[in-house]
Amino acid sequence: MPLYQGRPVSLFGTGIYMPEHVLTNHDLEKMVDTSDAWIKERTGISERRIAARDELTSDLALKASIEALRDASIPPEAIDMVLVATNTPDSIFPGVAPKVQGMLDASRAGACDIQSGCTSSVYALAMAASGIASGIWDNVLVIGAEVLSRLVNWKDRNTCVLFGDGAGAAVLGASRDGKNRVIASSLRSDGTKHNLITFLGGLVQYPATHDTIDAGLHHIQMKGNEVFKFANRTLPSFLEDFCRDVDCPVDKIDWWVFHQANWRIIEGVLKRMDVPLEKTIVNLDKYGNTSSASVFVALHEGLQSGKIKRGDLVLTVSFGSGMTYGAILFEV
Numbered sequence: 001m002p003l004y005q006g007r008p009v010s011l012f013g014t015g016i017y018m019p020e021h022v023l024t025n026h027d028l029e030k031m032v033d034t035s036d037a038w039i040k041e042r043t044g045i046s047e048r049r050i051a052a053r054d055e056l057t058s059d060l061a062l063k064a065s066i067e068a069l070r071d072a073s074i075p076p077e078a079i080d081m082v083l084v085a086t087n088t089p090d091s092i093f094p095g096v097a098p099k100v101q102g103m104l105d106a107s108r109a110g111a112c113d114i115q116s117g118c119t120s121s122v123y124a125l126a127m128a129a130s131g132i133a134s135g136i137w138d139n140v141l142v143i144g145a146e147v148l149s150r151l152v153n154w155k156d157r158n159t160c161v162l163f164g165d166g167a168g169a170a171v172l173g174a175s176r177d178g179k180n181r182v183i184a185s186s187l188r189s190d191g192t193k194h195n196l197i198t199f200l201g202g203l204v205q206y207p208a209t210h211d212t213i214d215a216g217l218h219h220i221q222m223k224g225n226e227v228f229k230f231a232n233r234t235l236p237s238f239l240e241d242f243c244r245d246v247d248c249p250v251d252k253i254d255w256w257v258f259h260q261a262n263w264r265i266i267e268g269v270l271k272r273m274d275v276p277l278e279k280t281i282v283n284l285d286k287y288g289n290t291s292s293a294s295v296f297v298a299l300h301e302g303l304q305s306g307k308i309k310r311g312d313l314v315l316t317v318s319f320g321s322g323m324t325y326g327a328i329l330f331e332v
């Protein structure tokens with residue numbers, strides 16, 4: 001059963017940091033053979049944020065964390081674990097999480113990165129909730145942060161129009177009153193499709209050489225259409241099964257917070273499940289696909305705008321490289 005047992009876990013606060021620089025579809029028209037109309041029609045994206053040259057993933061993560069801790073009214077020293085969901089760490093080691101833990105002076109906390117494609121966000125949230133429910137942690141800072149712009153091939157129109165940079169964070173903790181609890185999660189993977197979204201260069205399989213650079217292995221490569229089909233085919237039945245298993249009828253869910261990859265995927269999945277489109281938070285038009293950051297950012301903006309209200313049932317869903325996918329249900 002994907003239901004959480006043990007101590008109730010609550011969401012105490014959220015925060016985001018989006019880099020200042022805006023790259024519009026019209027800017028991209030000057031870089032590759034594309035058009036604002038094509039990008040909007042096929043993806044729903046109008047613009048995305050790009051980190052400054054001196055900004056690292058850890059910098060974005062830190063800024064989102066400070067806001068989330070302030071929102072939660074929890075000091076850094078009360079954090080037991082820092083989990084950073086990212087596919088674009090500053091370096092393979094050290095991880096982003098220890099850097100953020102150090103910069104925050106969260107002196108009692110452990111720290112680790114979670115990397116599982118764009119689903120890292122949901123994986124990290126589920127792991128944080130598991131650790132709190134079991135009693136080993138009281139408060140966990142969970143961050144999704146990406147600087148994808150450094151991994152994108154800006155000459156490849158198939159990928160460069162999709163991605164953006166950004167960070168979001170959430171503070172989860174042992175519930176103070178038993179209300180507003182994380183209810184259930186399900187984490188899945190279909191590793192037979194590991195070749196659909198890749199970044200292969202520079203590590204064990206393909207150590208960096210001039211040949212790996214020439215072959216484009218130091219950039220994101222993606223079979224976009226196959227990813228599109230995978231998401232549309234896999235998510236509706238996965239989500240329907242999940243709702244049935246946790247005894248939460250689909251129409252009881254107030255908000256669907258999807259990974260912000262492509263509006264047509266969100267729309268297609270919701271339509272197949274007969275869910276009204278007004279029940280989803282969408283911000284991919286202004287940020288593009290920020291991978292592990294996207295659901296944190298959408299959740300934060302949904303709460304800040306007053307759309308998502310305390311007590312609402314929220315289902316957060318993601319999918320990504322691996323191919324991994326997952327969902328987490330909670331009452332905010």
Ligand code: COA
Nearest residue numbers: 034035038042118157158161224225227228261262319320
């Ligand atoms: N501008 C203009 N034309 C483009 C383009 C762009 N930026 N990118 C691709 N095209 C072209 C293709 O070259 C192709 O041309 P061709 O028919 O002459 O070969 C045509 O558009 C159709 O390509 P296709 O890949 O079939 O389009 P699509 O409808 O599947 O849309 C994506 C492409 C990438 C937008 C879509 O497949 C998608 O969003 N996939 C999911 C990607 C994703 O979410 N990845 C992250 C997961 S975490």
